[in-house]
Amino acid sequence: MQLKFLGATGTVTGSKYLLSTGSATILIDCGLFQGYKQLRLRNWEEFPVAPYAIDAVVLTHAHLDHSGYLPILVRDGFRGKIYCSEATFDLCKILLPDSGRLLEEEANHANRHSYSRHAPALPLYTEEDALRALDFFQPIPFGQPRQVAAGLTAQLALGGHILGAAIVTLNDGQRTLTFSGDLGRLHDAIMVEPSLVAQTDYLVLESTYGNRTHDPADPAVVLGQVIRETAARGGVTVIPSFAVGRAQSLLYEIYRLKQRGEIPALLPVYLNSPMALDTTALYQKHRKLHRLSQQECQAMCHAARIVNSVEESVALNQQQMPMVIIAASGMATGGRVLHHLKAFAPDSRNTILFAGFQAGGTRGRAMLDGIDAIKIHGEYVPLRAQVRQIDNLSAHADGNEILSWLGHFKQPPRQVFITHGEPDAADGLRRRIEETLHWPCRVPEYKEQVELL
Ligand SMILES: [Zn+2]
Numbered sequence: 001m002q003l004k005f006l007g008a009t010g011t012v013t014g015s016k017y018l019l020s021t022g023s024a025t026i027l028i029d030c031g032l033f034q035g036y037k038q039l040r041l042r043n044w045e046e047f048p049v050a051p052y053a054i055d056a057v058v059l060t061h062a063h064l065d066h067s068g069y070l071p072i073l074v075r076d077g078f079r080g081k082i083y084c085s086e087a088t089f090d091l092c093k094i095l096l097p098d099s100g101r102l103l104e105e106e107a108n109h110a111n112r113h114s115y116s117r118h119a120p121a122l123p124l125y126t127e128e129d130a131l132r133a134l135d136f137f138q139p140i141p142f143g144q145p146r147q148v149a150a151g152l153t154a155q156l157a158l159g160g161h162i163l164g165a166a167i168v169t170l171n172d173g174q175r176t177l178t179f180s181g182d183l184g185r186l187h188d189a190i191m192v193e194p195s196l197v198a199q200t201d202y203l204v205l206e207s208t209y210g211n212r213t214h215d216p217a218d219p220a221v222v223l224g225q226v227i228r229e230t231a232a233r234g235g236v237t238v239i240p241s242f243a244v245g246r247a248q249s250l251l252y253e254i255y256r257l258k259q260r261g262e263i264p265a266l267l268p269v270y271l272n273s274p275m276a277l278d279t280t281a282l283y284q285k286h287r288k289l290h291r292l293s294q295q296e297c298q299a300m301c302h303a304a305r306i307v308n309s310v311e312e313s314v315a316l317n318q319q320q321m322p323m324v325i326i327a328a329s330g331m332a333t334g335g336r337v338l339h340h341l342k343a344f345a346p347d348s349r350n351t352i353l354f355a356g357f358q359a360g361g362t363r364g365r366a367m368l369d370g371i372d373a374i375k376i377h378g379e380y381v382p383l384r385a386q387v388r389q390i391d392n393l394s395a396h397a398d399g400n401e402i403l404s405w406l407g408h409f410k411q412p413p414r415q416v417f418i419t420h421g422e423p424d425a426a427d428g429l430r431r432r433i434e435e436t437l438h439w440p441c442r443v444p445e446y447k448e449q450v451e452l453l
Helices: 037-044 070-075 086-112 127-134 219-232 246-259 276-285 294-301 310-316 337-344 363-368 399-406 423-436
Strands: 002-005 016-020 025-030 056-058 081-084 137-139 146-149 152-158 166-171 176-179 202-206 236-240 269-272 323-327 351-354 373-376 379-382 386-389 415-419 449-451
Touching (some): 002 415, 025 070, 025 146, 070 127, 081 086, 081 146, 086 127, 086 276, 202 399, 219 236, 219 351, 219 386, 246 276, 246 294, 246 323, 269 310, 323 337, 337 373, 351 363, 363 386, 399 423, 415 423
Parallel strands (some): 081 137, 202 415, 236 323, 236 351, 269 323, 351 386
Antiparallel strands (some): 146 152, 373 379
16 A cells, blocks of 8 residues: 655645555545645646546545645546545535636736736636536545445544544555544534544644644633724724634634623624635534534624625725624635735734634735735735734644544554644654654655555
8 A cells, every 4th residue: 555645745735645555546635735836836737646547535624725626636537436524525515616716716817907927827727627526526424434445445533623524544454544634623612522543553644733732721812802902993803714614713702702792792793705604504504513502503603794795895895994804715815805905904903813824825924924015916015904813713733632632542553644734843743742652753745655564
């Protein structure tokens, strides 16, 4: 059995693992690279194996850095099944077409304003490519092994990271290989905690926050303080956020802050995402995958006014009053939040509040690192607004939580492969596991192939 690392090495993006046995070739996750340009360019390269030669794909979860390359794989000839949980499929039905639409909009925008060096600028893929990819999905239940290719079963366990997120264990009858996917928190307000794994031969482990410890303070305290102070200055709080997962956590916390009177009950909160309504509805559908009651789901849904049309979105930028705007994308790499940043970043009364991990090379990371102007759509926008971050609202386990999850293994894996982390995080986690658990660990390189005996 050979495992080849086609992404999520030295970065938290582009998750793709190619597994070949004597009788089957499958891909675990099929994500887009994001962040640094040299990473994004990999999305345009020819895929290292012909897509038609891949028998199946198994997804850990729906985030685009794990699923967003599927439209290209299908467009270029993949004809197998894409296995994942039902909630992951439901989220992909929302996320993938939206991703295609955004890529098309960006290419059109670049062509109209001619700021791309490519003439004409082409989208990486289209909405139609994304819709076609959805035809190949095959949802499978949690907790039951299913054959996904000749001689190979996959079993999903709850990952706790976002709705439908799974820890995936593959078994070829001789050995097991487990992918942690993105590992959730132990005590999240909304998501269930990750299922425990007792034993596996090989483990591919994420390390986004592998060298860090989340602030133990209640994230709502910082969120409330930032929103309150910004509103008191007459400013706008702009929160770049994934529309899936993070946006719902924010809405839930905002609902609780208003309930407790910690932010003004009448302060307008906008969720600028046409996907948000559909996504929040999925929390009602998949009640067993999270901790919220029916009433709490409803309250979360009603915590913000949903902005649907582009016209409404543009109109928000003209409003001169305190408010909160939540809009994608979470690392300000694209999406409607860019238009809000153009409108609100130049005013020092406003706050740009990041609520998730900011990968190197993204606008989000650059803003946190203190740049004084942001390049958006080919022009520089002065950044005078305050830039803040809440990191403990994260949907990823930190180093301690990962170690605690590993502590439930009854016997050590033969080898742990540490992926999905920037170099310091991956190496920091490697050192901790080697020093405290004495398990053999390695941090693989891009396109490295290993033999699993
Ligand atoms: Zn994720």
